[in-house]
Amino acid sequence: MARTILDIRRCNTVAGVYKLARAIAVDYAKSSATYARSSLTEKYNVTESTYYTLLAMAITHHLVSIETAEKILDKIKVNQKAHGNNGHKSQLKYDLLIEKRKHLSAFTKQDIAHIARYFANHPEQTKAEIARVFSFHKTTPLDYVLYLACVELIISDKVFEDVRKRSITTASDRTKTEKFFAELEARRTLEKQNRKKIKSHSAF
Numbered sequence: 001m002a003r004t005i006l007d008i009r010r011c012n013t014v015a016g017v018y019k020l021a022r023a024i025a026v027d028y029a030k031s032s033a034t035y036a037r038s039s040l041t042e043k044y045n046v047t048e049s050t051y052y053t054l055l056a057m058a059i060t061h062h063l064v065s066i067e068t069a070e071k072i073l074d075k076i077k078v079n080q081k082a083h084g085n086n087g088h089k090s091q092l093k094y095d096l097l098i099e100k101r102k103h104l105s106a107f108t109k110q111d112i113a114h115i116a117r118y119f120a121n122h123p124e125q126t127k128a129e130i131a132r133v134f135s136f137h138k139t140t141p142l143d144y145v146l147y148l149a150c151v152e153l154i155i156s157d158k159v160f161e162d163v164r165k166r167s168i169t170t171a172s173d174r175t176k177t178e179k180f181f182a183e184l185e186a187r188r189t190l191e192k193q194n195r196k197k198i199k200s201h202s203a204f
Contacts, residue, residue, distance in 0.1 A: 002041065005050045009187070013194040014152050017054075018063055020044065024051065025058035028075070029068045037079070059097045060144070069101065107145065109154050115142070116149035120162035123170065150184045153191055160188065 008017055024044055028036050041051045055076070059069040107115075119130055119142070131142045146163060149155045155163070164181040171177035 002047045003045055003050060004047050005053050008046070008050065010190065011194075013198060014191055016194070018057070018061060021054040021058040021061070022063040024054050025064045025068065025072060028055065029064070029071045036075075056097055060101050062101065066101070069097075073097065109152075112145050112149050113154050113159070115145050116155045116163055117159055119146060120159060120166050123166050127170075147184075151187045151191065153188060153195075157188075160185075 008020060012020070024040055024046075027040055027043070031040075037048065037051060041048055044051075046054070055072060058064050059072065064072075115134055118133070119127075122130060125133075127139045127142060131137075131139045134142065136142050150160055150163065164184075167181065168174055168177050
């Protein structure tokens with residue numbers, strides 16, 4: 001059975017997921033075939049939805065060069081035009097993918113951690129105001145930075161809890177936000193377990 005993104009995350013560290021995303025993206029960009037999706041989903045044993053999720057990840061997370069990213073997006077656009085813009089158009093917002101990449105290009109892990117701490121420690125400021133502090137034109141890139149800080153264990157458990165508390169306190173839909181952070185916490189726990197397994201295996 002083809003793997004979903006949840007299957008892949010359950011069995012890999014973030015680094016492992018990134019490695020797979022990069023491999024699929026590079027293969028797709030190098031492929032001479034315009035329609036390479038079917039062969040690559042079969043080769044890597046992933047669902048179609050997971051395939052597009054990993055391609056998007058490769059672009060936004062800087063797992064491939066900008067040249068490769070642009071080649072991937074160009075090929076996907078051609079594919080979707082041929083299919084009447086159906087399929088996974090909603091998953092790959094081209095302008096948004098490139099915008100995310102550009103916004104994150106200058107940020108180190110230290111920068112991401114600093115932004116997350118600032119967000120947690122300034123509840124008096126709205127998310128839009130904090131976005132402007134870091135020269136984001138809107139809140140989407142800020143949300144993305146906070147997401148990376150959480151799932152990649154860039155911030156400590158204490159800072160994660162501070163981010164969670166601030167987010168829930170100011171949320172318009174507290175139930176939805178609480179559920180989202182419960183999912184992030186599960187991702188953090190799984191990432192810690194997977195890293196521990198890799199570390200213990202490398203010791204032999």
